[in-house]
Amino acid sequence: MARGRSSSGRPTIRDVAERAQVSVATVSRILSGSYTAPPETQERVMKAVEALDYVVNANARSLNARSGLVAVVVNDITSPFFMNVASGVEEQAMADGRVCIVCSTQGVPERELSVIELLRARGVEAVILVGGMAEGEQHLGQLAAAAEALDRAGARMVLCGRSWAGPDAPIDVVESDVEGGAFAATNHLLSAGHTRVAHLAGPHEFSVARQRLHGYERALRAYGIEPDPALIASSDMTRETGYAAARTLLTGTDATAVFCANDMSAAGAVAAARDLGRSVPDDVSVVGFDDIPLAEDVYPGLTTVHVPQQELGRSATRLALHRRAGDPPRRHVMLGSHIVVRQSVAPPARLSGKGTP
Amino acid sequence: MARGRSSSGRPTIRDVAERAQVSVATVSRILSGSYTAPPETQERVMKAVEALDYVVNANARSLNARSGLVAVVVNDITSPFFMNVASGVEEQAMADGRVCIVCSTQGVPERELSVIELLRARGVEAVILVGGMAEGEQHLGQLAAAAEALDRAGARMVLCGRSWAGPDAPIDVVESDVEGGAFAATNHLLSAGHTRVAHLAGPHEFSVARQRLHGYERALRAYGIEPDPALIASSDMTRETGYAAARTLLTGTDATAVFCANDMSAAGAVAAARDLGRSVPDDVSVVGFDDIPLAEDVYPGLTTVHVPQQELGRSATRLALHRRAGDPPRRHVMLGSHIVVRQSVAPPARLSGKGTP
DNA sequence: CCCGTCACTGTAAACGTTTCCATGAACGTT
DNA sequence: AACGTTCATGGAAACGTTTACAGTGACGGG
Numbered sequence: 001m002a003r004g005r006s007s008s009g010r011p012t013i014r015d016v017a018e019r020a021q022v023s024v025a026t027v028s029r030i031l032s033g034s035y036t037a038p039p040e041t042q043e044r045v046m047k048a049v050e051a052l053d054y055v056v057n058a059n060a061r062s063l064n065a066r067s068g069l070v071a072v073v074v075n076d077i078t079s080p081f082f083m084n085v086a087s088g089v090e091e092q093a094m095a096d097g098r099v100c101i102v103c104s105t106q107g108v109p110e111r112e113l114s115v116i117e118l119l120r121a122r123g124v125e126a127v128i129l130v131g132g133m134a135e136g137e138q139h140l141g142q143l144a145a146a147a148e149a150l151d152r153a154g155a156r157m158v159l160c161g162r163s164w165a166g167p168d169a170p171i172d173v174v175e176s177d178v179e180g181g182a183f184a185a186t187n188h189l190l191s192a193g194h195t196r197v198a199h200l201a202g203p204h205e206f207s208v209a210r211q212r213l214h215g216y217e218r219a220l221r222a223y224g225i226e227p228d229p230a231l232i233a234s235s236d237m238t239r240e241t242g243y244a245a246a247r248t249l250l251t252g253t254d255a256t257a258v259f260c261a262n263d264m265s266a267a268g269a270v271a272a273a274r275d276l277g278r279s280v281p282d283d284v285s286v287v288g289f290d291d292i293p294l295a296e297d298v299y300p301g302l303t304t305v306h307v308p309q310q311e312l313g314r315s316a317t318r319l320a321l322h323r324r325a326g327d328p329p330r331r332h333v334m335l336g337s338h339i340v341v342r343q344s345v346a347p348p349a350r351l352s353g354k355g356t357p
Numbered sequence: 358m359a360r361g362r363s364s365s366g367r368p369t370i371r372d373v374a375e376r377a378q379v380s381v382a383t384v385s386r387i388l389s390g391s392y393t394a395p396p397e398t399q400e401r402v403m404k405a406v407e408a409l410d411y412v413v414n415a416n417a418r419s420l421n422a423r424s425g426l427v428a429v430v431v432n433d434i435t436s437p438f439f440m441n442v443a444s445g446v447e448e449q450a451m452a453d454g455r456v457c458i459v460c461s462t463q464g465v466p467e468r469e470l471s472v473i474e475l476l477r478a479r480g481v482e483a484v485i486l487v488g489g490m491a492e493g494e495q496h497l498g499q500l501a502a503a504a505e506a507l508d509r510a511g512a513r514m515v516l517c518g519r520s521w522a523g524p525d526a527p528i529d530v531v532e533s534d535v536e537g538g539a540f541a542a543t544n545h546l547l548s549a550g551h552t553r554v555a556h557l558a559g560p561h562e563f564s565v566a567r568q569r570l571h572g573y574e575r576a577l578r579a580y581g582i583e584p585d586p587a588l589i590a591s592s593d594m595t596r597e598t599g600y601a602a603a604r605t606l607l608t609g610t611d612a613t614a615v616f617c618a619n620d621m622s623a624a625g626a627v628a629a630a631r632d633l634g635r636s637v638p639d640d641v642s643v644v645g646f647d648d649i650p651l652a653e654d655v656y657p658g659l660t661t662v663h664v665p666q667q668e669l670g671r672s673a674t675r676l677a678l679h680r681r682a683g684d685p686p687r688r689h690v691m692l693g694s695h696i697v698v699r700q701s702v703a704p705p706a707r708l709s710g711k712g713t714p
Numbered sequence: 715c716c717c718g719t720c721a722c723t724g725t726a727a728a729c730g731t732t733t734c735c736a737t738g739a740a741c742g743t744t
Numbered sequence: 745a746a747c748g749t750t751c752a753t754g755g756a757a758a759c760g761t762t763t764a765c766a767g768t769g770a771c772g773g774g
Contacts, residue, residue: 063420
C-alpha cells in the first residue's frame with residue numbers, strides 16, 4: 001500500500017498534486033507553509049501526503065532555497081573533546097532551526113579540504129572546523145581559498161578550538177585562552193613546590209600544542225626557572241603515545257610533576273606512573289588539559305584546565321549563523337579557561353617530607 | 358579573482374562550459390569521468406574548472422544520480438560507545454566509496470523518526486541506526502514504516518547494536534550477543550565466590566538493557582540462586598545516574614559485587630564505592646559492559662564484556678551496501694562478545710579471608 | 715452595473731545537473 | 745564508392761522543487 005504513482009522510487013510532489021486534485025504549486029505552497037490555504041484544500045493535500053508517504057526531495061529543494069545545513073568537521077569522531085565541542089554546535093544549530101551533521105577527516109589532515117569541498121557541493125550554510133592538525137603553509141593557503149569559495153556561495157566557515165597559525169586570520173575564529181590555561185596549570189605545579197616540572201607536549205605542527213608549550217615555558221621563567229629541554233617529551237595526544245612518552249620521561253629524568261598537553265595523554269601518563277610503581281600524586285603529580293569527562297573517572301581525579309567545549313561550539317555556530325549587515329568581515333572570540341583542582345597534584349615527595357614535622 | 362560568470366553565488370557547469378568553449382554535456386561527462394575525452398579538450402575543461410574554482414552542485418547531481426551518502430544516527434554524539442560504532446560505519450562506508458555523515462537525535466527518542474525522514478529527504482543510500490532507546494509499540498511501527506519508505510526510495514536501513522523488540526524484524530539487524538555477554542559477566546562474579554551479586558540495570562524500555570538483565574538472571578539461576586529484586590537497581594546508563602543507583606545499592610544492601618549495564622554506569626559505581634570508603638575490588642567487585650576505552654583508564658581497570666564496536670558498525674554498513682539479487686529480504690548478524698578481565702573483580706572479602714590459610 | 719480588491723489557484727520558468735539521442739567527421743571494410 | 749564503426753560533441757529532455765506571474769471568481773464600494 002501507499003505506493004506513489006510514479007513508475008518507481010519515491011513519490012513526487014506531482015503525485016501528491018494529482019491525488020489531491022490541485023496543482024503542484026499549491027502543494028508546494030502548503031507544504032512549505034508559505035501562506036494560508038483554505039482548510040478544505042489544506043486537508044486534501046495533507047491526506048494525499050499521508051497516503052503516499054511523501055517527503056520533499058531536499059536536494060531538489062536546495063536548488064532554489066537554502067539548505068539549512070550546518071556541518072561540523074572533526075579529525076576523529078571518537079575523541080571526547082571534539083565531540084563535546086560538536087554537541088555544542090549541534091545545540092546551537094538546532095536552536096537556530098538548522099540541521100547539524102558531523103563529518104570526519106578520519107585523522108588524515110589533507111582530507112580536511114576534500115571534506116570541505118564536499119560540503120560546499122552540498123550547499124551547507126556553515127562549516128565549523130574543530131581541531132585539525134594540518135597547519136602547514138600550503139594547507140593554510142588552501143584553507144583560506146576554501147573559505148573564500150564558501151563565502152562566494154553564501155556560506156561561512158569558522159575555526160573552533162584551534163587558532164589560525166598565520167599572521168591574520170582570513171576567517172572567523174573561536175578559541176579558548178590556551179596559553180593562559182597552560183600558564184595557570186604549570187603555575188599550579190610550581191606553587192605546590194615542584195621545581196622539576198616536565199611537559200608532555202603535543203605535536204609541534206599543531207598550534208594549540210605550541211601554545212601549551214609556550215604557556216608552560218612562560219610560567220617556568222616567571223618562577224626563575226629556565227626550561228630544560230630534557231624535561232619536554234612529545235606525544236600525539238593519544239593515550240597510547242602519552243603512555244610511552246611519560247614512561248621515558250619518568251624513568252629517564254628526575255621530574256616530579258608532568259603537565260600534559262591534554263587529558264588523554266595525561267591518562268596515559270597516570271597509567272605509566274602506576275606501571276612504574278610510582279604513586280600519583282604522592283610520587284609524581286600530573287596535570288591535564290581540556291577537562292573531558294574522563295578526567296573525573298581517572299584515578300586519582302585529574303587536575304586539569306577546563307576548556308568550555310560546548311560553549312566553544314555554540315559560540316562558533318552563532319558566529320557563523322548570526323551575521324548582520326554591519327558586522328566586521330572577520331571576527332575573533334576568545335573564551336576564558338580555568339583550572340579545575342582534583343586529586344592528581346600534591347607537593348613533591350622531598351618537600352612534603354621536609355614540610356611535615 | 359576566480360569569479361564565476363553568473364550574477365552571484367557559485368559558478369555553474371554552464372560557466373565552465375562557456376569558458377572552455379564546449380557544451381555542458383561535455384563538461385559533465387569529463388567531470389564525472391564517464392568516458393575518455395581527447396586530452397586536449399580534457400585539459401581545456403580542467404583549466405576552466407580550476408580558474409572558476411568550480412565544484413559540482415551535489416544536490417543537483419542527486420536529482421539524477423545516486424547520492425553516495427551513508428548516515429549514522431546516534432542518540433548522543435558524546436557517547437564513546439556510539440561513536441566507536443560510528444567510526445566503524447565510517448570506515449566501511451569510505452571503503453565502499455561513500456561519504457559518511459553522523460546525525461544525532463540529541464537524546465530525544467521521538468526525534469529519531471524526524472531525523473530519518475530528513476535523511477530520506479536528502480536521498481541517503483543507507484541509514485544505520487545505532488543505539489536508540491525508543492522502543493514502544495507505536496514507535497516500532499513508525500520505524501517499520503520509515504524503513505519501508507526508505508526501501509521504496511532504494512535506500513536501506515539497518516539496526517546496529519540494538520535488537521528489534523517485536524516478533525520478527527522488518528529490517529536488517531546487526532547486534533552482539535548481549536545476553537550471552539551478561540551471562541558470562543555474572544558468571545565471572547559468581548565463580549569468584551560472590552553470592553550477593555547486584556545488577557545496575559539500564560532503562561527497561563531499552564531492549565539491550567533487558568537482555569543484560571536476562572543474562573544476569575539466567576546466570577544466577579544456573580548457580581541455583583534466585584534473583585533478588587532488592588539487588589536490582591536501575592539507571593539510564595550514564596555516569597551520574599550510575600553513581601546514584603550504585604550508592605543506594607551499596608548502602609542499602611549486602612551486595613558484594615555489581616554487574617553494571619555498561620561501562621559508563623560502572624565508572625559511576627566505582628566512584629560511588631570509593632566515596633563510600635569501599636575499596637574496589639577488595640570490598641566490592643564491579644563488572645561493566647561494552648569495553649569502551651574508558652574501561653582501561655578507570656582505576657582499578659574495569660573487568661568488562663567486550664563488544665566489538667567497530668565491527669558492529671562495519672558489518673551493519675556492509676549489510677546495507679552490499680546487497681545482491683539473491684539475498685534474503687531481511688538479514689540478521691550476531692557477533693560474539695567475550696569478557697575482558699582487568700582488576701575490578703576479586704573474591705568477596707569474607708571468602709578470601711576464609712580461603713587463605 | 716462597472717471595476718478594483720482580494721483570496722485562491724494554476725502555468726511555466728527557473729535551479730544545475732545527467733544522459734539519451736542525434737550529428738558529423740574520420741576511418742577502415744567490402 | 746558505398747557503407748558500417750567509432751569517436752567527439754552538442755541539443756534537449758529529464759530530475760523534483762520553488763516562485764514569479766497570471767488568471768479566476770467573488771465581493772463590495774462607487
